[in-house]
Amino acid sequence: MTGHAHSIMTIGECMVELAPREDGTFNRNFAGDSFNSAWYLRRLLPAGASVDYCSAVGTDRISDRMLSFIADAGIGTQHVARVGDRTVGLYMIELEKGERSFIYWRDRSAAKLLAEDPARLRAAVAGKTLLLFSGITLAILSAEHRANLLTVLREARAAGALVVFDPNMRLRLWPDVATMCAAVSEAASVADVVLPSFDEDGPNFGDATPEATIARYRAAGVRTVVVKNGAGEVVAEDEQEGQVRYQPVPVTDVVDTTAAGDSFNAGFLTARLAGQPLEAAIASGASISAKVIRARGALVQI
Ligand code: ADP
Numbered sequence: 332m333t334g335h336a337h338s339i340m341t342i343g344e345c346m347v348e349l350a351p352r353e354d355g356t357f358n359r360n361f362a363g364d365s366f367n368s369a370w371y372l373r374r375l376l377p378a379g380a381s382v383d384y385c386s387a388v389g390t391d392r393i394s395d396r397m398l399s400f401i402a403d404a405g406i407g408t409q410h411v412a413r414v415g416d417r418t419v420g421l422y423m424i425e426l427e428k429g430e431r432s433f434i435y436w437r438d439r440s441a442a443k444l445l446a447e448d449p450a451r452l453r454a455a456v457a458g459k460t461l462l463l464f465s466g467i468t469l470a471i472l473s474a475e476h477r478a479n480l481l482t483v484l485r486e487a488r489a490a491g492a493l494v495v496f497d498p499n500m501r502l503r504l505w506p507d508v509a510t511m512c513a514a515v516s517e518a519a520s521v522a523d524v525v526l527p528s529f530d531e532d533g534p535n536f537g538d539a540t541p542e543a544t545i546a547r548y549r550a551a552g553v554r555t556v557v558v559k560n561g562a563g564e565v566v567a568e569d570e571q572e573g574q575v576r577y578q579p580v581p582v583t584d585v586v587d588t589t590a591a592g593d594s595f596n597a598g599f600l601t602a603r604l605a606g607q608p609l610e611a612a613i614a615s616g617a618s619i620s621a622k623v624i625r626a627r628g629a630l631v632q633i
Pocket of ligand 1: 528529559560561562565579580581582583585588589590591592593595616617618620621624
């Protein structure tokens with residue numbers, strides 16, 4: 332994974348975020364798991380590496396603003412398609428006695444069509460050295476478009492790209508647990524690296540321990556599995572390095588855990604691309620997310 336300029340692409344949906352201010356008005360931001368990871372990767376990787384986003388937006392003003400925001404962050408937008416009769420998804424953060432909840436308007440978002448055209452997807456991933464997608468990317472697509480995406484990723488992997496998958500299991504985006512688990516398992520079978528969270532994979536797949544999560548993905552052919560577990564120990568396994576356990580330094584002054592996993596992924600992958608061993612890369616991911624959860628919002632200046 333070292334020795335040449337890296338060309339990274341993350342694939343998924345970026346949304347408009349409305350975050351409440353204390354005076355009752357809202358801040359308008361842009362965020363979404365795959366985009367958050369791209370944003371952190373761009374900040375962490377050397378300038379010689381490229382980071383691109385693959386998605387779809389509308390042709391209206393707010394879509395233009397989102398694209399400008401992505402481009403201003405140094406992330407390539409050439410492979411964000413424009414869909415004429417749709418616009419970007421939206422979510423609002425509700426604060427009730429310090430507890431956050433999210434309301435989404437994304438059922439007809441343009442991003443749901445990001446994998447409509449296999450030829451466009453193929454052109455987007457051509458020449459990329461690392462491709463990152465998530466269970467949320469899968470959840471917003473029709474079964475047919477999911478198959479398009481997995482086919483193109485399988486081809487890219489065969490051509491030498493490192494394919495990275497974060498299961499990010501959000502049941503409310505799926506008809507039922509079985510459909511979600513089947514899609515996640517199929518996606519894992521095209522990935523070299525899977526970065527699950529035990530609080531999602533454990534209950535949904537019935538894994539009793541992080542080691543069981545690792546064993547399940549390794550049996551599907553995944554080379555590297557890193558199981559995140561909130562403040563708990565990260566347990567990981569790599570086909571060459573074996574199993575590693577890492578206890579993140581506890582963060583006692585947590586402000587907002589949004590994008591903890593997305594920023595961990597970026598820190599971990601940046602270290603791996605620099606040739607670091609598993610444990611050092613996990614420490615790097617954990618230290619980035621420790622900074623992110625001490626501040627408000629998905630995108631934190633690190
Ligand atoms: P996700 O956002 O995908 O649910 P996790 O909650 O598992 O991800 O957190 C991802 C990473 O963020 C963890 O592996 C850990 O390194 C860090 N992290 C999250 N919560 C804490 C915490 N309370 N203290 C220290 N580190 C944390």
